[in-house]
Amino acid sequence: MRIASAYARGAIALTLSLPCAFAADAPGRKDVPAPEPRESFECRRASGPITLDGKADESAWKNAEVCDNFVPYWLKTKNAPLRKPYTNTTARLLWDDKYLYFHAEMEDADLFADVTEQDGECWNNDVFELFFKPSDKASPYYEFEVTPRNTHFDMFVPMRNYTEFAKWFKDREFQWETKVVTKGTLNKRDDRDTGWSVEGRIPWTDFAPTGGAPRAGDEWKFTLCRYDYAVGFKEPELSATAPLTMKNYHYFEDYSPLKFVGAR
């Protein structure tokens, strides 16, 4: 979301000129080639109850498709093959009649989150972000962010307009819930952490402006994204599941299809 806020402040040139996160920020780490973008993902039905405890150990999660291609695809050029981010991410989605569920497991050597205000600038912290665009034919889309401190940012965007974003930051009350588990010491920057995970559920009522729940067989567009800040990084590492051609998580033209699969 940082890009959006920069746009909102009219700082387009500044944002677009940010150095890429591929500098030699993590000496000693081996570069691993990035996977190719996936054509689509399935959001499958939850086969049983999900307890929000940050852990995906319910049997329902075993049936979820694994999204593990978090990659800064916008950096791809003919001469510069992509590497995976230094910290891996694995995410899953499920759905039932009431909720869209998500779980993300994130490696992170330096857990950082100092924003405590609801709808504050969570993108300046370690953050997991979800973007959903229910229809290709209509403008609206949604953004959800959660930090290792379990601070939320959520936004309904009726029509993408970078100069208007700020007015939508606090515009709507969302009822989504999350539970975070941290593995390490949050905001203690001089030690080495392992990572964090988040398990959440978004009620379909949060999507009321665009008609609420999907039906089995419906297809939305989406991307899951991260900012990973670390003392040793010159810039936060950004990564997304959609093959974004711009360093902009709001570039929904490149979002991936998300197919809502019915009970099997």
Ligand SMILES: [Ca+2]
């Ligand atoms: Ca759980």
Ligand SMILES: [Ca+2]
């Ligand atoms: Ca720490």
Ligand SMILES: [Ca+2]
């Ligand atoms: Ca971090």
